[in-house]
Amino acid sequence: MPRYEDVAADLRQRIHDGQYEIGGTLPRYEELTATYGVGRGVISSAIAVLEREGLVRPVKRAGLQVLDWRRERRRIARGQLVTRDPVRGYVFPAASRADEPWQVHGRPSRSYEPAPARVAELLSVDAGIPLLRRRRVTSPENESPFQLVDTWISPEGVRDAPQVAEISTGPGGYIDRLEEAGHGPISWHEYTRVRMPEREESQLLEISSELPVLELALSGVSAKTDRTIEVTIRVIPSDRVELVSELRRAKSAAWPTTPVQA
Known part of the structure; x- marks a missing residue:
């Protein structure tokens, strides 16, 4: 598994477990690079995966907001x-x-x-x-x-x-x-x-x-x-x-x- 997919999987699980609450934000890029021991490019790719899944979105001056992933289609x-x-x-x-x-x-x-x-x-x-x-x-x-x-x-x-x-x-x-x-x-x-x-x-x-x-x-x-x-x-x-x-x-x-x- 590419490293960015591994990071995305871990963040996804943390979101589903409630560690990052709906309406709240993910840690900033600097924290994430330090937590996972990877470069900014890997974090960017992992975040892009979560964005395509509708789990997070960037909000100006606020950071990466966690969206309501529990809604049914x-x-x-x-x-x-x-x-x-x-x-x-x-x-x-x-x-x-x-x-x-x-x-x-x-x-x-x-x-x-x-x-x-x-x-x-x-x-x-x-x-x-x-x-x-x-x-x-x-x-x-x-x-x-x-x-x-x-x-x-x-x-x-x-x-x-x-x-x-x-x-x-x-x-x-x-x-x-x-x-x-x-x-x-x-x-x-x-x-x-x-x-x-x-x-x-x-x-x-x-x-x-x-x-x-x-x-x-x-x-x-x-x-x-x-x-x-x-x-x-x-x-x-x-x-x-x-x-x-x-x-x-x-x-x-x-x-x-x-x-x-x-």
Whole structure:
């Protein structure tokens, strides 16, 4: 076993045993190099392993913070059914149950920001042009940030439904406003991928930049123009979730099987 993996294994065990408490910090690099009798490079590699596992994250002026490793992964059943709530409007497949209370961390914001490459690709616009972004960080009650949700609305959508740029978009939310403005019924495609987080994302989600994230991108297509009018990007730390799908048999896979004739 490489020395850095040996150090990582020992630190991991100490964290699990409670020697380093959740919310506390690991000893500083100088202490760790002295404790294990290795150079700074070995410690850096060991810490990187723990960061990728979601056990620690560097916090400016505080050190290496120990994260809550005891949480269970939430299972997300990625169905294809979009439902509707009389108050909230459209409800998409999510990690929450209908009766589960969630909270918002900080204040939801809306601002015009340069379009990231992924958003520009889905909206078919030039990367970097200013677009309306609605942002919120949410989680189940009394838990650390679970997901970062950014909704990007095309200039055409803002022009046709100006209320989508306001703090309160009214009953049913921004999608109802877009559909009322002539873009309904909106249809959606969902794209799933795993990637490394941007620096701002890792800060808002309170995770290490070494921990991969799950990105769920939902693009809404206008029935009026047949073009994508809004894109919602959900970013979730990879140590929080697992995707679940039910597999069904086609007729060709029916049982008992039909014997093959010689």
